[in-house]
Amino acid sequence: MKTRPFxxxxxxxxxxxxxxxxxxxxxxxxxxxxxxVPGSMEPGGLTLANFAALLRPLYAxxxxxxxxxxxxxxxATLIVxxxxxxxxxxxxxxxxxxxxxxxxxxxxxxGEVVRTYSWIIVLGNSGFINSILLAIGVVNRPVxxxxxxxxxxxxLVHVTLPVMVIMLAAALSHVDLDYEKAATSLGAGPVxxxxxxxxxxxxxxxxxxxxxxxxxxxxxxxxxxxxxxGRVPMVSTLIYQLGFSSFNFPFAAALSVTGLALTVAVxxxxxxxxxxxxxxxxx
Amino acid sequence: xxxxxxHRLLGLAGRLAVALVVAFILLPAVVVTLSAFNDKAIMSFPxxxxxxxxxxxxxxxxxxxxxxxxxxxxxxxxxxLALLVGTGFAFALDRYSFRGKRTLExxxxxxxxxxxFTIGLGFLILAAQIQAARxxxxxxxxxxxxxxxxxMRSVYVSLRNLDARLEQAxxxxxxxPGxxxxxxxxxxxxxxxxxGWLFAAILSFNEFxxxxxxxxxxxxxxxxxxxxxxxxxxxxxxxALSVVYIVVTATLLTIANRFLGLGKVLNxxxxx
Amino acid sequence: MPAxxxxxxSDAPAAAAARRIGVQIxxxxxxxxxxxxxxxxWLKIEQGTFMTLLGPSGCGKTTxxxxxxxxxxxxxxxxxxxxxxxxxTPPYAREIGVxxxxxxxxxHMNVARNVGYGLAARGVPKREIAQRVDEMLALVKLADFGHxxxxxxxxxxxxxxxxxxxxxxxxxxxxxxxxxxxLDKNLRGSMxxxxxxxxxxxxxxxxxxxxxxxxxxxxxxxxxVMSAGRIRQVGTPDEIYRRPTDRFVAAFVGDVNxxxxxxxxxxxxxxxxxxxxxxxxxxxxxxxxxxPGAAVxxxxxxxxxxxxxxxxxxxxxxxxxxxxxxxVDMVVDCPAAAGGRLLVRVPGTEAPGLWPVGRVVGIGPxxxxxxxxxxxx
Numbered sequence: 011m012k013t014r015p016f017x018x019x020x021x022x023x024x025x026x027x028x029x030x031x032x033x034x035x036x037x038x039x040x041x042x043x044x045x046x047v048p049g050s051m052e053p054g055g056l057t058l059a060n061f062a063a064l065l066r067p068l069y070a071x072x073x074x075x076x077x078x079x080x081x082x083x084x085x086a087t088l089i090v091x092x093x094x095x096x097x098x099x100x101x102x103x104x105x106x107x108x109x110x111x112x113x114x115x116x117x118x119x120x121g122e123v124v125r126t127y128s129w130i131i132v133l134g135n136s137g138f139i140n141s142i143l144l145a146i147g148v149v150n151r152p153v154x155x156x157x158x159x160x161x162x163x164x165x166l167v168h169v170t171l172p173v174m175v176i177m178l179a180a181a182l183s184h185v186d187l188d189y190e191k192a193a194t195s196l197g198a199g200p201v202x203x204x205x206x207x208x209x210x211x212x213x214x215x216x217x218x219x220x221x222x223x224x225x226x227x228x229x230x231x232x233x234x235x236x237x238x239x240g241r242v243p244m245v246s247t248l249i250y251q252l253g254f255s256s257f258n259f260p261f262a263a264a265l266s267v268t269g270l271a272l273t274v275a276v277x278x279x280x281x282x283x284x285x286x287x288x289x290x291x292x293x
Numbered sequence: 294x295x296x297x298x299x300h301r302l303l304g305l306a307g308r309l310a311v312a313l314v315v316a317f318i319l320l321p322a323v324v325v326t327l328s329a330f331n332d333k334a335i336m337s338f339p340x341x342x343x344x345x346x347x348x349x350x351x352x353x354x355x356x357x358x359x360x361x362x363x364x365x366x367x368x369x370x371x372x373x374l375a376l377l378v379g380t381g382f383a384f385a386l387d388r389y390s391f392r393g394k395r396t397l398e399x400x401x402x403x404x405x406x407x408x409x410f411t412i413g414l415g416f417l418i419l420a421a422q423i424q425a426a427r428x429x430x431x432x433x434x435x436x437x438x439x440x441x442x443x444x445m446r447s448v449y450v451s452l453r454n455l456d457a458r459l460e461q462a463x464x465x466x467x468x469x470p471g472x473x474x475x476x477x478x479x480x481x482x483x484x485x486x487x488x489g490w491l492f493a494a495i496l497s498f499n500e501f502x503x504x505x506x507x508x509x510x511x512x513x514x515x516x517x518x519x520x521x522x523x524x525x526x527x528x529x530x531x532x533a534l535s536v537v538y539i540v541v542t543a544t545l546l547t548i549a550n551r552f553l554g555l556g557k558v559l560n561x562x563x564x565x
Numbered sequence: 566m567p568a569x570x571x572x573x574x575s576d577a578p579a580a581a582a583a584r585r586i587g588v589q590i591x592x593x594x595x596x597x598x599x600x601x602x603x604x605x606x607w608l609k610i611e612q613g614t615f616m617t618l619l620g621p622s623g624c625g626k627t628t629x630x631x632x633x634x635x636x637x638x639x640x641x642x643x644x645x646x647x648x649x650x651x652x653x654t655p656p657y658a659r660e661i662g663v664x665x666x667x668x669x670x671x672x673h674m675n676v677a678r679n680v681g682y683g684l685a686a687r688g689v690p691k692r693e694i695a696q697r698v699d700e701m702l703a704l705v706k707l708a709d710f711g712h713x714x715x716x717x718x719x720x721x722x723x724x725x726x727x728x729x730x731x732x733x734x735x736x737x738x739x740x741x742x743x744x745x746x747x748l749d750k751n752l753r754g755s756m757x758x759x760x761x762x763x764x765x766x767x768x769x770x771x772x773x774x775x776x777x778x779x780x781x782x783x784x785x786x787x788x789x790v791m792s793a794g795r796i797r798q799v800g801t802p803d804e805i806y807r808r809p810t811d812r813f814v815a816a817f818v819g820d821v822n823x824x825x826x827x828x829x830x831x832x833x834x835x836x837x838x839x840x841x842x843x844x845x846x847x848x849x850x851x852x853x854x855x856x857p858g859a860a861v862x863x864x865x866x867x868x869x870x871x872x873x874x875x876x877x878x879x880x881x882x883x884x885x886x887x888x889x890x891x892x893v894d895m896v897v898d899c900p901a902a903a904g905g906r907l908l909v910r911v912p913g914t915e916a917p918g919l920w921p922v923g924r925v926v927g928i929g930p931x932x933x934x935x936x937x938x939x940x941x942x
Contacts, residue, residue, distance in 0.1 A: 014388075014389045014391070015470045015471075016381075016384075016470075016474075017385060017389055017391060019381065020381035020382060020384045020385040020389075021381065021382060021385045021391065021397070023377065023378040023381055023382075024378050024379070024381060024382035024385075024397060024401060024441075025397060026378075027378055027401065027437060027438055027441060028397055028400040028401050030416075030419075030434055030438060031400060031401075031403070031404070031412070031415075031438050032400060033419055034412060034415030034416045034418070034419045034438075035407075035411075035415050037415050037418040037419040037422065038411065038414060038415040038418060041418050090314055090317065091314075093307060093310040093311050093314055094311055094314045094315070096307075097307075097311045108547075108550055110311075110315070111550065112543065112546050112547055112550060113315055113318055113319065114318065115546055116318075116539070116542055116543050116546055117318060119492075119495040119496065119499060119542045119545075119546065120499060120535075120538055120539060120542055121498075121499025121500065121501055121516050121538075122501045122502065122516075123499075123501050123516040123519045123520050123523075124325075124499070124516075124519070124534075124535045124538045124539070125321065127325070127519070127523060127531050127532070127535055128321030128322065128324065128325040128532075128535060129321050130523075131321070131324050131325055131328050131532065132320060132321050132324050136335065137324075138320075138324045138327075168317070168318070168321065171318065199299075199300075200300055200303055201303065221406075222405065222406065225405070225406035225407075225408075228408055229407075229408035229409050229410065229411075229502065230502075231409070231410055231501070231502040231505070232501050232502065232520065236520075236523065245408075246408065246410045246502070249410055249414065250410065250505070250506075253414065253506070259414075259418065262414060263414065263418065266408070266410065266411045266414050266415075269408060269411065270407060270408065270411050273406060273407070273408065277406060456667070456669060458665050458667065458669040459669050459671060461634070461636050461656070461663070461665075461669070462663065462665060462669040462670075462671070462730075463671075463682070463686075464635070464636075464655070464656035464657045465634055465635075465656055465657075465659070465661055465662065465663040465731075465740075466657075466662075466682050466683030466686055466730065466731075466734060467657050467658070467660075467683050467686040467687050467734060468657055468682070468683075468686040469657050469686075470657075472686060473657075476682075477671055480673045481671075481672070481673060
């Protein structure tokens, strides 16, 4: 029998944390099936009304729009992050590597409020971009960037960029440069070598990055709330509004449960759809 | 040997793409810095004059001071607890097989993909049921669960990079498991533990979405206070605070990279 | 060197007459899933012996070493060290010193703390630790290196530290896991001599694991040759080299040629075989049960073959000369030989002139070899 010293000591605190998380999720699930009693924090009896309400076009549209924004953001982030991840892994200068890595990571640690606030100053009507456009005479009145889906997606790309870079760089660091050299020595041009060797081999990182970016975008609250300003409703802003403006916690819980189910479904779907691609890079 | 023109153009295009991405990442930081030193309450570019008045206001605004203090308390407890819980579990993950290992791991890393508002709402409902909705304990527990995946990953990667033969050597020299743990394993894990704690601390201090759900007036953290400020005022006070944030965070990360090697901790480069 | 370094009772002349068993391995088996890494190993090692476990990678030698050290648990059998049952003893209580392949020096401790680690774990007083560490560092010629960190040392120096760290606890048994594989060739030779000297001086029972047969032949008192999870033969280096009792051992240790031959007759513990009409003497024990006239495989060393004019011995064609200084290795194409080639070692340097490439020659054994029944097809 293999001895396992300190096993209980190592595992029981973690089990406690997991239990708390499961209890919290169970609490939401339980609330989702309770009736809303206006003016009271206490929920009423068991009901399916919350889920029935979700089918109304108003809420169904929010779900569809959220998924669309998540997809756009995840794909845009992939395109923006790939060159940076590649440069971090392949750069031969340690100083440049460190600079790029810290530049890529800092936004993640700043938190959503600081980042989103900064984007308000960039995108606002009297903000950075519009001031420049007006100054050089490209436009004669401010371009509306705030409160638009475009503005929200741009800021969200900034939010999901660090995690995408980390996942791509981790995958790329396991792709030996010699493979590319070998492909080049066999007569492949750099573009061909990249498309036939590096890209397929980094596929696991791409899958992990895109799915995580999707989940993070779905989870984002400050960005759609502050940049969308209520005109770009997402599931997260809707839940907050229901919880803290109407105190309709049962309905907020039902939205959360549905959102979570949607996230899980999309992740599973993405995994299944991308599995053949991922296998390309498995060798 | 000269490379063909098309290859050099391609290299140039690659560099340009990286430069553009870096510009995209840095743009908000640069713009927010410019506006923080602006002397007017209304934003304009280029700024017409410079002043430090918004920094003064940021440091004297009472809600920020309270949020900062609350944040420190919550972060200190949450990141330290997460480090203890995460280190123990990473050990168990790396060394032992036990029943429910994969299930427990899946639950504990799930906050990476579960929306923070879901976790926040869940903990709020749970706490309300046991009359603990306005306590620091609620915020700390929420933060522990949220930052645990990062600590676990950091410690787990360090454990993987640790040569198992060092512990065998210690055992063959007569060190019992506890002694080997304290004199060999833990000292060698220290960089991973420190960076795990640092990640946890920064993430906890800056966490917003879940905190918005689980904090009350008395336990409000700095990001929540900042969010509430933006809803009331439009002046650049928050820009000044953002500059402080950016400088402190970038400095901490630079120090962490210098002493701990972020590349190795994040597994984006191979340990030699 | 002062005599008190020698562990009491280990190798004093008076005790030499009745040597005690240092390590006894009784039918030890280790399985990993469906794979049997070690199949009922039996081995007795006298105290003070330098015993080598020799074999290709995957033969089970490292598994046996890990079982001895207690890093693995056996699925069957018992291990005794100095007469004490070790099978249930945890590694930290076994009193066995290990020198690892990569040395496994603690990178965060200096040399003195590395060497003193085992003493500190035993609660030895600080002053005595310092004294014994100094003595041991002097023994491995690193007297002034106590304050250095391992990564500031060369490969050879790191190995000496690893050796000192394993020996300072006065182990009942010293295990060396391929300790020379990380060293360059020149350093390897001098470290081999040095380790052998220290081992003899301290008289510590030593088990050395290697896949390098020349290392094994030059350093060992006794060798256990292993393959596919089994111990094939145990003996002195000369016995292993000159009188292999197993096809695998004959082929693995040293260069060897395999020629088809016929058993002529048996005489006591000797037998004679005929190969291409030439007679060669072989031990009888490896071909017991075979009748005269039976086909056998003759294993013969390159220096026990001679080249003659075509018509005598086994026919072949000179394919290449490899000049080696004191001798020449002649490569001969020989359809009858296993692998279609023979290697003949001819002393002096005249052979290439006498037998140019392309010349058809006859090859015959000049000295004995070892014969085995042909492999079942």
